[in-house]
């Protein structure tokens with residue numbers, strides 16, 4: 454006899470990208486972290502917050518973070534919610550909208566954590582195949598599922614859909630369309646404006662990648678006030694700790710540092726993309742801080758292992774639709790030069 458619900462007993466559990474214990478010995482290009490440090494203003498603000506005040510609970514609604522996000526994204530404050538990583542929002546959106554046995558959809562390939570969250574909820578999962586040219590297979594004229602996650606730009610392929618295409622998808626969804634914009638800061642455009650225009654669109658963002666704060670666990674969503682209010686009922690009431698609240702406000706306010714880091718990463722991405730092609734790799738044009746690259750022999754595992762031996766970590770997916778290639782995060786120019794050199798030796 455098991456004390457567990459069947460769906461929990463049966464599920465596999467999500468496996469995050471490998472974080473080696475000796476992380477500073479590696480060139481770490483496997484979890485799309487930012488190679489640059491957080492803004493000096495963030496570090497300074499966190500230092501100033503690590504005192505006596507830690508004995509007190511944090512501000513339950515994270516008002517300073519909401520205010521900073523409302524200003525940056527040009528939305529009223531009641532259209533913004535903060536989260537302990539955007540993963541928390543993906544989870545709570547399912548809990549808010551999808552009952553047991555009801556349907557959640559996403560593209561395959563995209564972020565596989567959606568499947569884990571749906572399984573915990575006891576929801577049914579529907580996937581639509583995504584081709585490497587961006588075509589979505591078999592998406593119906595009317596999609597009746599309760600929630601559809603669109604990772605835009607797509608992870609791990611890096612391609613993206615423009616706002617008109619996403620608006621058209623929203624019109625075909627009877628349920629909520631959650632646009633997971635974890636990487637939108639590295640792209641030419643985004644879908645934030647759709648939240649105002651379409652009643653069923655929610656946009657999620659994270660500070661993990663573009664703001665160099667993966668270690669702080671900070672995410673947010675822009676959604677209609679009634680959805681924000683529902684998500685507020687579901688979340689842990691103290692979901693952001695004091696240091697996280699301090700960090701998020703400081704990070705969002707320092708837009709010039711943020712823009713500078715993003716611009717450097719995008720420039721390195723374009724340079725790396727053209728260089729790796731000269732080694733015979735096929736690369737999908739990327740709007741994110743990683744590239745999906747396929748070696749000439751289409752054996753992603755071989756190249757992954759050869760890089761691993763050289764203490765360079767990239768992401769290899771066993772999934773048959775991805776196993777021919779590798780997802781390589783964009784590090785500093787120097788890290789990418791070392792990686793290219795290794796790839797040319799590996800052949």
Ligand SMILES: *Cc1c(COP(=O)(O)O)cnc(C)c1O
Pocket residue numbers: 537538539540541564604608633635658659660661667670671672
């Ligand atoms: C990294 C990532 C997230 C999670 O972001 P956190 O804020 O670190 O929880 C969500 N969606 C996608 C597609 C991601 O790559």
